[in-house]
Amino acid sequence: MAAKHRWGMAVDIDKCTGCEACVTACHAENNIPTVGAGQAARGRAMHWIRVERYYEGDFPDVRVKFRPVLCQQCDNAPCEAVCPTYAAHQSEDGLNAQVYNRCIGTRYCANACMYNVRFFNFFNPEWPKPLQLQLNPDVSIREVGVMEKCTFCVQRIKAAKTEAKKENRELVDGALQPACAQACPTSAIVFGDLNDPESRVARLMKSPRGTKLLEDLGAEPKITYLQKQPWHESDSY
Amino acid sequence: MNAIYALYDDPHVAQQAVDNLRAAGMTDADITVISSEPFDHFEFGHRDAKTAMPWIAVAAGVVGMLLSYYLLGASQRSWPLVTSGMPVVPMWTNLIIIFEMTMLAAIVATVITLLVTAGLPSRGGKLYDPEVSNGYILVGVENPADAAKLEPALAISGGRIKRTL
Amino acid sequence: MNRTATKYIADDLVRPLFQSSVWFYAIVLAAGSVVACGAAAWTYQIWNGIGVAGIRWPVFWAFYLVNFVFWIGISHAGTLISAILRLVDAEWRRPVTRCAEVITVFALMIGAMFPIIHLGRPWLAFWMFPYPSSREIWPNFRSPLAWDFFAINTYLTGSVLFLFLPMIPDLALVRDRSTGWRRKLYGALSFGWRGTTKQWNRLESAMQIMAIAILPVAVSVHTIVSFDFSMANVPMWHSTIFGPYFVAGAIFSGIAALIIAMAVLRKFLHLEKYLLPYHFENLGKLLLLMSVLWAYFVFNERLTTWYGNEPSEMAVFWATQRGRFAGFYWTMVTCNFVIPFIILSINRTRTIAGCVIASFAVLIGMWLERFLIIVPGLATKQLPYSWGNYGPRPVEMTIMAATFAAMILLYTLFSKFVPIISIWELKAGLPSRLDKATLTEASLMSTRLDELGPMPPEGQRP
Numbered sequence: 133m134a135a136k137h138r139w140g141m142a143v144d145i146d147k148c149t150g151c152e153a154c155v156t157a158c159h160a161e162n163n164i165p166t167v168g169a170g171q172a173a174r175g176r177a178m179h180w181i182r183v184e185r186y187y188e189g190d191f192p193d194v195r196v197k198f199r200p201v202l203c204q205q206c207d208n209a210p211c212e213a214v215c216p217t218y219a220a221h222q223s224e225d226g227l228n229a230q231v232y233n234r235c236i237g238t239r240y241c242a243n244a245c246m247y248n249v250r251f252f253n254f255f256n257p258e259w260p261k262p263l264q265l266q267l268n269p270d271v272s273i274r275e276v277g278v279m280e281k282c283t284f285c286v287q288r289i290k291a292a293k294t295e296a297k298k299e300n301r302e303l304v305d306g307a308l309q310p311a312c313a314q315a316c317p318t319s320a321i322v323f324g325d326l327n328d329p330e331s332r333v334a335r336l337m338k339s340p341r342g343t344k345l346l347e348d349l350g351a352e353p354k355i356t357y358l359q360k361q362p363w364h365e366s367d368s369y
Numbered sequence: 370m371n372a373i374y375a376l377y378d379d380p381h382v383a384q385q386a387v388d389n390l391r392a393a394g395m396t397d398a399d400i401t402v403i404s405s406e407p408f409d410h411f412e413f414g415h416r417d418a419k420t421a422m423p424w425i426a427v428a429a430g431v432v433g434m435l436l437s438y439y440l441l442g443a444s445q446r447s448w449p450l451v452t453s454g455m456p457v458v459p460m461w462t463n464l465i466i467i468f469e470m471t472m473l474a475a476i477v478a479t480v481i482t483l484l485v486t487a488g489l490p491s492r493g494g495k496l497y498d499p500e501v502s503n504g505y506i507l508v509g510v511e512n513p514a515d516a517a518k519l520e521p522a523l524a525i526s527g528g529r530i531k532r533t534l
Numbered sequence: 535m536n537r538t539a540t541k542y543i544a545d546d547l548v549r550p551l552f553q554s555s556v557w558f559y560a561i562v563l564a565a566g567s568v569v570a571c572g573a574a575a576w577t578y579q580i581w582n583g584i585g586v587a588g589i590r591w592p593v594f595w596a597f598y599l600v601n602f603v604f605w606i607g608i609s610h611a612g613t614l615i616s617a618i619l620r621l622v623d624a625e626w627r628r629p630v631t632r633c634a635e636v637i638t639v640f641a642l643m644i645g646a647m648f649p650i651i652h653l654g655r656p657w658l659a660f661w662m663f664p665y666p667s668s669r670e671i672w673p674n675f676r677s678p679l680a681w682d683f684f685a686i687n688t689y690l691t692g693s694v695l696f697l698f699l700p701m702i703p704d705l706a707l708v709r710d711r712s713t714g715w716r717r718k719l720y721g722a723l724s725f726g727w728r729g730t731t732k733q734w735n736r737l738e739s740a741m742q743i744m745a746i747a748i749l750p751v752a753v754s755v756h757t758i759v760s761f762d763f764s765m766a767n768v769p770m771w772h773s774t775i776f777g778p779y780f781v782a783g784a785i786f787s788g789i790a791a792l793i794i795a796m797a798v799l800r801k802f803l804h805l806e807k808y809l810l811p812y813h814f815e816n817l818g819k820l821l822l823l824m825s826v827l828w829a830y831f832v833f834n835e836r837l838t839t840w841y842g843n844e845p846s847e848m849a850v851f852w853a854t855q856r857g858r859f860a861g862f863y864w865t866m867v868t869c870n871f872v873i874p875f876i877i878l879s880i881n882r883t884r885t886i887a888g889c890v891i892a893s894f895a896v897l898i899g900m901w902l903e904r905f906l907i908i909v910p911g912l913a914t915k916q917l918p919y920s921w922g923n924y925g926p927r928p929v930e931m932t933i934m935a936a937t938f939a940a941m942i943l944l945y946t947l948f949s950k951f952v953p954i955i956s957i958w959e960l961k962a963g964l965p966s967r968l969d970k971a972t973l974t975e976a977s978l979m980s981t982r983l984d985e986l987g988p989m990p991p992e993g994q995r996p
Contacts, residue, residue: 175590175922184919201917210767212452216679217661218671222451234671236661237584237654238679239594243912244766248592248920252654254585276583277654346916349767380967405540405707406961407734417732422739426747444664444672455676462676465758469684472751476692476744480699483740484725487733489702491726501729502710504540504961 137293137303138226139284140326140354141313142336143200147320150198152183157315158202161285163271165257178251180282181312197359200321202312203228203249203282204345204353211241211250219279226326226354227284237277246346247353250281284323285310305331326354340364372496373516374401374509375528380411382527383506387413389522395510401496403507413508425482426475433474437467498531540961543808547953547960548708550803557802558950565943572936575929576651584654588927592920593912597930598652599762600904601937604787605645606686606759607780607900611788612638612693613752615817617745626816628963629808632956633799634792635697640944641791642690644937649682651933678761685751685758692748699740702727703958756784768911769846770839779831786824786870787900790893793817795945797890799954808955811886818889821896822878829871846916853910858923862902869899 158164158181167176181202188195209228212220219234220241242250256276259267267273270287274280292308305324313321324333333356336342341364342356377383383402390400397416408414441463449457484490496511508528513519516532523530579586589596612634619627650659662683664673673680706727709720727733760780763771773779793814800809836855839847854863873895877888909924948954961967 171585175593176585177591184917186919201919208454210453213455213674213676214678214765215452216674216677216683218450218452218674220452222454234661234669235655236658238649238652239589239654240677240679240762240766242592242594243768246767246916248915248917251591252594253583254589255583275655276585277656279654349916402731403729404731404734405544405703405729406958406967407738408731408967409738409962410967414731414734417730418735420736420739422736423743426743440664441675445675448671450674452674452676459676462681465681465754466675466684468754469681469688469751472747472754473688473691476688476695476747476751479740479743479747480695483699483736487727487736489725489727489733491728493726495728497728499710502544502707504544 135224135226136327138326138354139205139289140226140324140333140337140356141205141284142322142333142339142342142356142358144318144320144322145197145199145357145359146341147318148183148198148200149318150183150185150196151317153315153317154181154200154312154321155179155183157311158282160266161268161271161288161311162283163267163273164280165253165259167254171254176252176254178253178280180249180251180280199345199357200312201247201249201345202355203284204247204351204355205282205284207352207354208350210244210246210351214240214244216240225289227286227289228281229286230279230281230283232272232274232278232280235278237279239279241279246349246351250279253278253280370494370496370511370533371513371516372401372509372511372533373513373519373523373530374496374498374507374533375523375525375530376498376500376505376507377525377528378505379527380408380413380506382525383508384411384413385525386508386523386528389525390508390510390519393519393522395519399510399513401507401509401511403497403501405501405504408506420486422479422482422486426479429478430471430475434467434471436474437470438463441466496533539964543960544707544711544957546805546807547955547957548711550949551708551951551953552712554950555802558946561946562943565939565946568939569936569943572933572939575932575936579651579929579933580656584652586927586929588925588930590922590924592915592922593909593924595652595908595912596924597926597934598648599908600901601934602645602648602652603759603780603904603908604901605641605648605937606756607784607787607904608791609638609641609645609689609693609788610752610756610781610784611641611792612636612697613748614785614788615792616696617749617752620741620745621749625963626813628959629805629955630792630796630813630817631959632697632700632952633796633954635693636945636948636954637788637791637795638693639690639697640941640948641788642686642693643944644940646686646690647937649679649686678758678765681758681761685755689748689751689755692744692751696741696744696748699737699744700956700959701952702737703729704953704956707957708953753781756781763907763911768915769844770850770911771907773835775831775835779835782824782827782831783900783903786821786828787897789817789821789824790896790900793821793889793893794897797886799949800886803949803954805955808960814886814889815884818878818884818892821874821889821892825871825874825878825896832867846914849918850910850914853914854906859906859910862906866899866902866906869895870903871899 162180164178164180167178181200184199184201186197188197205226205228207226209222212222212228216238217234217236219231221229223229239252242252253274253276257273288308288310292303296303303325305328309323313323322333322336324331326334326337328334336358337356339358341358341360343359344353344356375386377386387400387402402413442458445458496509498507501507508523510519520530615627615634616631650656653659662673662680702724705720705724709717709724712720757777757780760776764773764776766772796809799805839851853859874892877883877892913922913924
């Protein structure tokens with residue numbers, strides 16, 4: 133039986149300004165700990181969504197490209213089969229679910245992920261008072277030794293589905309947005325149901341500007357990156 | 370436990386003693402030979418060689434194989450979770466664990482068979498002489514009907530005859 | 535003459551159990567202290583969180599996994615020597631089998647600690663065990679880590695039994711020569727063994743079956759350990775050669791560890807008459823063979839990678855050959871191939887000392903090889919923005935040192951409680967015990983004990 137929903141995303145690289153509002157919003161929404169300068173220098177920073185900055189060309193014709201990279205929610209996710217405790221598995225909505233309570237911290241999933249979008253709690257997270265008041269009550273805190281990553285704000289998806297069921301209606305495309313999509317000032321991040329052919333994300337997925345990250349590796353990511361390629365412009369190099 | 374036995378230091382002499390006992394009317398089941406090494410190349414070392422141990426190991430391996438096959442399938446079907454697009458009961462990966470469990474079953478069954486057929490752990494009360502540990506070979510008969518008749522069979526040069534009560 | 539020789543052998547090999555030199559206490563104390571430091575370091579890590587180690591994004595596996603693969607690799611010594619040589623009836627194995635089997639058991643125990651040490655939440659390690667849980671979930675049997683669990687436990691069980699079964703007659707011998715608490719202990723451990731022909735036949739049948747069974751298990755164990763890496767799409771991990779490559783590397787490092795252990799035992803327990811230069815020469819030749827085989831596998835892997843020129847693989851390739859890991863890489867090649875090849879292929883340098891030097895080089899080289907497989911690949915994955923580096927922290931180095939100390943400690947303690955050379959197997963190989971067909975030059979060389987003559991009187995024994 134086909135699933136009712138299949139959540140996907142389209143990220144428009146031509147619109148992305150690299151402001152990293154998405155990163156901040158994600159931290160706020162998902163109770164991601166800030167590890168501190170020392171730990172960040174040691175490579176322990178946890179940014180479920182990060183903005184990768186690439187320079188193209190030489191001075192003075194330098195162009196900067198920003199690419200927000202987050203969990204691609206792959207259909208053929210390499211991270212799922214290697215987890216010995218089923219902490220990573222495919223949910224019915226096509227999401228790559230991470231069950232914190234089952235994670236014993238082998239970190240194999242992080243090694244298997246080609247996109248390096250999985251992050252590990254090396255220490256118990258701390259929020260010195262009164263910062264604990266900012267925590268989102270809809271999202272659980274992860275303890276030391278647990279792997280975490282972008283969930284497409286599954287708590288918002290669940291809440292929206294519950295609301296829709298309560299009111300006996302379908303989900304409205306565009307009303308349900310993860311924190312990153314909501315915060316993006318240029319609306320570069322578009323989220324929606326790929327099973328709904330009328331949704332923005334389903335239509336954007338078919339755009340000629342669309343590519344997938346590391347598509348040849350066969351993980352079948354569900355995030356389409358929209359980017360004008362040289363061959364789209366007739367007068368370009 | 371009543372027994373008559375002799376200790377020899379040369380396996381050839383021990384072989385002679387065993388043959389003498391056979392000539393005196395003892396069956397192979399009556400004759401006890403105890404040593405601190407196996408003496409594979411002598412006839413008296415081969416008397417109890419026939420064993421079904423390899424077949425038991427194979428049978429146990431088959432049992433382990435079937436058990437693990439069914440347990441893996443049942444546990445995977447009990448909560449079917451999709452991981453990396455693999456089937457819920459993937460045969461290739463299950464084969465690895467089935468192989469290990471087959472070998473484990475065969476190994477453990479072999480050890481258990483050894484313990485049972487060798488009579489280990491032994492509760493004592495059996496014929497034994499600590500001199501065996503110094504390299505002597507013990508050839509004797511437990512609970513003989515007529516110990517006096519057997520003494521000449523064991524009285525070969527190099528042997529020390531003893532009796533126990 | 536025969537019994538004199540056999541009694542002399544038994545006396546010689548049982549003596550270390552009843553007499554201790556200062557060295558024994560010194561080694562136990564030193565090794566024990568380092569092990570205690572390691573235990574403290576691990577406690578510190580559990581208390582404070584795994585972040586005290588050097589692992590980071592994206593190098594999530596480092597020293598602990600390197601040591602895991604290293605020790606499981608060393609555990610392949612016993613199986614090769616003991617099982618294969620038993621099956622082909624090679625006479626020179628007799629004094630060597632127990633030394634080798636002990637290495638296997640202890641290396642496995644040490645190696646099997648690391649999957650627990652490296653966990654983020656080690657108190658939940660028991661979830662790897664398939665039991666009907668109240669959470670109604672079983673381990674994911676598709677994961678190579680689940681395969682590791684089954685493989686290592688099977689191999690450990692098999693190796694312990696493979697070590698213990700031929701120990702029973704020797705434990706009975708020690709029982710007969712001891713009094714008091716020792717007699718009770720060894721009496722219990724030897725299961726009341728007497729040595730009837732039936733018991734000997736059953737024991738030898740069991741050993742034969744175990745030898746046949748343990749070989750495929752050993753090959754499968756290190757293949758499955760290699761699957762931990764080859765199943766992930768990390769550049770230069772996702773290689774089909776990893777199975778045989780790891781098994782060959784394991785046997786290679788195992789033989790090196792065995793040579794070192796035998797040389798140390800020979801020195802400290804005065805086993806010069808039993809562990810002859812001939813044995814070290816044979817093992818040295820095997821080590822040479824494995825060194826060439828290792829070089830063959832490395833050449834295979836490197837040539838196909840370089841020829842294929844796939845961008846993400848080439849990044850790792852150049853990082854190891856010319857880049858930041860180049861020092862380690864060329865040290866590894868020198869230690870694993872150049873040094874052993876030179877020392878072991880020349881007859882005059884293939885002495886005990888030469889074999890030991892080559893073996894130390896091999897152990898260093900093989901440790902580096904595991905490091906170079908794991909860390910550069912993770913540090914240089916497909917997306918360049920997320921490349922990283924790695925440096926070990928004191929916790930990891932302390933625990934690593936403690937594992938080497940643990941090996942020394944366990945081995946020393948073992949040789950204090952059990953004869954380190956299998957007495958009954960050695961006696962069974964004496965020329966007087968063999969039939970004409972088996973009496974070859976080799977077997978005469980391996981046990982020249984029948985020519986020892988009568989035992990010297992009490993006061994003059996070494």
